[in-house]
Amino acid sequence: MALDLIVRGGTLVTPHGPILADLGVEDGRIVSLALDVFAPAREEIDATGLHVFPGVVDAHVHLNEPGRTHWEGFDTGTRALAAGGATSFLDMPLNSSPPLLDARAFAEKRALGEAKSRLDFGLWGGLTPLNLTELDELAACGVIGFKAFMSHSGLDEFPAVDDVTLFEGMRAARRAGLVVATHAESDAFTRTLSQVAREQGRAGVRDYLASRPPVTEAEAVGRAICFAEETGAALHLVHLSTARGVTLAAEARARGVDVTAETCPHYLHWTGEDVERVGALLKCAPPIRDAGAREALWAALKAGRIDTVGSDHSPAPPELKTGEDFFAIWGGISGAQSTLNVLLDGGYWQRDVPLELVAAVASLNPARRFRLGSKGALRLGADADLALVRLDETFTLTELHDRHHGNPYRGQSFRGRVQATYLRGQRVFAQTPGGALFDESVRGQLLRPTKETA
Ligand SMILES: NC(=O)N[C@H]1NC(=O)NC1=O
Ligand SMILES: [Zn+2]
Ligand SMILES: [Zn+2]
Numbered sequence: 001m002a003l004d005l006i007v008r009g010g011t012l013v014t015p016h017g018p019i020l021a022d023l024g025v026e027d028g029r030i031v032s033l034a035l036d037v038f039a040p041a042r043e044e045i046d047a048t049g050l051h052v053f054p055g056v057v058d059a060h061v062h063l064n065e066p067g068r069t070h071w072e073g074f075d076t077g078t079r080a081l082a083a084g085g086a087t088s089f090l091d092m093p094l095n096s097s098p099p100l101l102d103a104r105a106f107a108e109k110r111a112l113g114e115a116k117s118r119l120d121f122g123l124w125g126g127l128t129p130l131n132l133t134e135l136d137e138l139a140a141c142g143v144i145g146f147k148a149f150m151s152h153s154g155l156d157e158f159p160a161v162d163d164v165t166l167f168e169g170m171r172a173a174r175r176a177g178l179v180v181a182t183h184a185e186s187d188a189f190t191r192t193l194s195q196v197a198r199e200q201g202r203a204g205v206r207d208y209l210a211s212r213p214p215v216t217e218a219e220a221v222g223r224a225i226c227f228a229e230e231t232g233a234a235l236h237l238v239h240l241s242t243a244r245g246v247t248l249a250a251e252a253r254a255r256g257v258d259v260t261a262e263t264c265p266h267y268l269h270w271t272g273e274d275v276e277r278v279g280a281l282l283k284c285a286p287p288i289r290d291a292g293a294r295e296a297l298w299a300a301l302k303a304g305r306i307d308t309v310g311s312d313h314s315p316a317p318p319e320l321k322t323g324e325d326f327f328a329i330w331g332g333i334s335g336a337q338s339t340l341n342v343l344l345d346g347g348y349w350q351r352d353v354p355l356e357l358v359a360a361v362a363s364l365n366p367a368r369r370f371r372l373g374s375k376g377a378l379r380l381g382a383d384a385d386l387a388l389v390r391l392d393e394t395f396t397l398t399e400l401h402d403r404h405h406g407n408p409y410r411g412q413s414f415r416g417r418v419q420a421t422y423l424r425g426q427r428v429f430a431q432t433p434g435g436a437l438f439d440e441s442v443r444g445q446l447l448r449p450t451k452e453t454a
Contacts (some may be wrong), residue, residue, distance in 0.1 A: 001221040002041055002444070003026050003031065003040070003042070004028075005042040005045070005425050006023070006043075006045070007047050007420075009022065009047050010048070010051065011051045012052045013359045014379070015364055015377050015379070017356050018051065018356070019224065020035075022034055022036060023037070023386075024037045024424075025083075029374075030378060030384050030425075032380075045388075045420075050387070050389060050419060051391045052386055053340070053355075053387040053389055054376055056339060056387060057086070057088050057273045057311070057363045057375055058081060058088070058421065059089070059090045059144075059177040059308055060090065060238055060239070060264070060310030060311060060312045060316040061077065061081070061092065061310070061314075061330065062091070062092045062094065062211065062312075063089075064077075064095045065116070065139065066112055067097025071142065071320075072315045072403050072404075074113055075116050077401075077402065078118040078119045078121075078153070079438055080263050080337040081336045082429040083401050084220060084336060084337040084339055084340055084420045085424070086119060086339070087421060088120040088121065088242075088367075088385065089121055089122070089421045089424075091113070091121055091122070091123055092124050092157055095158075095213055095314070100123060100126055102131060102134045102138065103134070103137045103140075105311045106142075109123055111369065113444065114444070114446065116443075117443065117444035117446060118438070120383075120385075120424075120445050120447050121446065122372065122448065123148050124145060124181065125141075125144075125147070126148075126158060127147060127148040128148070130159060133171060134291060138257035139176035143178065144178070144179070145179035145234075146169060146179075146181070147180075147183070148165075148180060148181070148183070149182075149183040150185060150284075151183065151186065151190045151191070152187065152218045154285075160197075163223070166180075166227055167230070167386070167404055171344035172233040174231050175365055177241075177452045179233075179370065180235055180236070182224045182235065182236075182237060183285075184220035184224050184237055185216045185220050185285060186216045186220045186234060189215065190285075194327055197327070198325075198327055203326055205276045205326050208327055209275065211327075214289065216243075216291070217286050217394055217442035218245060225393055228258065229257045232258070233258070234258040235260070236308075236369065237249055238310065238324070239263065239284075239306060240267075240297075240312070241263070241410040242286075243297055245261070246263070247300070247305070260307040260369050261306050262306070262308045262309065264333075264335065265335050265339045266408075267293075267297055267302070269294075269342045269346055270408070271289070271405075272289060272290050273290075281406060282300075282333060283321075283323060284332060286421050299358075301353065302347075303352055307366075307369065308362075311338075313333070317406075318404055318406050320417075328353045331449035334407045334408070335408075337397075337409070339414070339415060340362060341409075341412075342414075342415040344391065344415065345416055348391075367447070371449035371450045371451075383424050384424055384425040385424065388420040389416055391415075393417040395414060397412050397414060399414075399435060423442055426439065426442045427439050427442075446451075
């Protein structure tokens, strides 16, 4: 019987390291991994000279649909993701409007995703003081987990949790067997420091950065860990901007707390000086820090203490990314397209991060943490989600696929370029001499966490 697809002669980035082998696909799944796959196939790809990565599993994006599709949406957002080698993603409960706080909002977003997403997707539910009573129902719908903000989210319709809400939410999440993800910045610090700066008329880039000092993150991380330890809930700390936050997570894990740590490409790629130079396109929360903090994050990643790297792709229209008052500008970076570029250039090429570790933080670990059974690795039986990469090609990123192209990575030079992306054996993206090519017929499916295993 003929296979659907054979990827021949590539270097497969497996969890055990790179191996030169062929990969056979049948019904969207990987059915053979061998030095030579002999079976006939309907389609063959010559991957000689290419590395085959498992498709990136971006566990942290804001595609903002419904309600803020003019900021970003499933169509353009998944173009950017696919061009960056991603094959699945987990969408945050904000900045869609309404935010995903109940079963009705889940159904609406799910239908839009199934109609428009080019990639497989899971949906985060929100955990806010408004919807504590909805968590069981959201779990039944199939949310990936619950996302809470410990400081202002930027949108009043998605209020931050107070301590009791976070604690009670963790108890509910534990009962449902789901992860709680926290945006861990202390509201007390960020609120007071930004208020004082603005009252004094200090509203520049450096004033903003200084209004969210590292202790803001450390304190909130410590508090979230304390609640997770007490409730037994699984905690995922998103977008850690400091190695101190990562260390707090590692210490807690060592004493048995179920906690994982995410960082983002922007904390690995940029510094505060870049924010001063580039401006609003690099405004985010927590803020980008200095070069020393960046190196400490890379060291933590290399030591295996960072579990996942997610883009926190959160773009906004150009008019929200400009202005004299840096505090008033939308916080969020458009990064969905460049996660693998940052990990390969900054990690593999510049800092000797092994390829299997790149694949672990980008694909395997998020798939495991969020129980996406068929995702995350090149192994028999897994979905044939592939990113074909020419590892030694240096290129300048000029063609951006997010909605507004208000993208700080434009013009950045990277070594390691995605040539094509396959979702369950179907090509969704290809880099051609004439530019990017997207296959318009491929649609993603909803991902739900698989049953818990011991
Ligand atoms: N609402 C939203 O997307 N917020 C994100 N943006 C950012 O810079 N940090 C976040 O948490
Ligand atoms: Zn956040
Ligand atoms: Zn986010």
